[in-house]
Amino acid sequence: MSKYPHVLYEVKDRIATITLNRPDRLNAYNDQLATGIRLAMADASKDPAVRVIVLTGAGRGFCAGADMDVLQAVPTDSAGAANRQASRATGDVGDAFKHKYGPNLDAEFGDMQRFAYFMRTQKPIIAAINGPAAGIGLIMTLYCDMRFVSDKAVLTTSFAQRGLIAEHGISWLLPRLIGPAHTLDILLSARKFSPQEAKEMGLVNKVFAADTFMHNVMTYAGLLANTVSPRSMAVMKAQVWKSYFQDFEQALKTADAEMPPSFVWPDFKEGVSHFLEKRAPKFADI
Structure with a gap:
């Protein structure tokens, strides 16, 4: 089977x-x-x-x-x-x-x-x-x-x-x-x-x-x-579905909490680099 x-x-x-x-x-x-x-x-x-x-x-x-x-x-x-x-x-x-x-x-x-x-x-x-x-x-x-x-x-x-x-x-x-x-x-x-x-x-x-x-x-x-970055997609998907249960202020707080970690992901560095170098991105898998 x-x-x-x-x-x-x-x-x-x-x-x-x-x-x-x-x-x-x-x-x-x-x-x-x-x-x-x-x-x-x-x-x-x-x-x-x-x-x-x-x-x-x-x-x-x-x-x-x-x-x-x-x-x-x-x-x-x-x-x-x-x-x-x-x-x-x-x-x-x-x-x-x-x-x-x-x-x-x-x-x-x-x-x-x-x-x-x-x-x-x-x-x-x-x-x-x-x-x-x-x-x-x-x-x-x-x-x-x-x-x-x-x-x-x-x-x-x-x-x-x-x-x-x-x-x-x-x-x-x-x-x-x-x-x-x-x-x-x-x-x-x-x-x-x-x-x-x-x-x-x-x-x-x-x-x-x-x-x-x-x-x-x-x-x-x-x-x-x-x-696009798989990590970015994962976080944004979770943000959107979470927002169904949040008011506007809570959604803003969620975004504020998620932003600092995104700056230290390798994907952020790669996102900037591939744009400046005019090449296809090499984002990490998740």
Whole structure:
């Protein structure tokens, strides 16, 4: 059996690509897939050869949401349903998501939250939404740092049409990304919406043509992997997610605390040197 259940994992040119690999089910989500994603993310997080992580789907879909076979098997009595809700990804990842750079996020994004370890991963995570993303598949992308989407994709929350609620932190994340009005629209209606509408809402960063989609995603990922400091990215990512829990003064204090150490990093000296010498940077891996 693969080390990463239902997941393909590849590292190339400082980019780890994690591919959800149940194409016959549009990469529908189950506990095995959850485990595969977590184990792959842990390895990417620990690997100094990785500077950027891209999360995408095999075949024509990103993730069609929860596997309907799993949903049909959920007990409808309250005790059984509670036990099902508690089911999580398995597999020991050790200290893969241990805090190293920037403000500590352990208190805000703990292990009990399904995808919160995405925030604690100190490398940027790009969701490459190559096709339909529904329900928990859409939620997964919200925990990523950026979202790029194919113009052939379709997006939906879907929960209200299944008689469910706003799951896995989406009621907290969505309003912070797109505001309460757009949030309530796509949650309450559970309607399908286009990549272009998602872009207009501010839900995704870029919409790319399907035939050049992964090329464009990897070009951007390569920009991050090869031209900027991994330490800088780690600290700034932590600053931004920490700021969700801070007021303006607290965010300023965090920046003031992080600035002095940045001046003594080798990356600061290299950042100045490569600019003055007009050459490609040689930043240290993390």
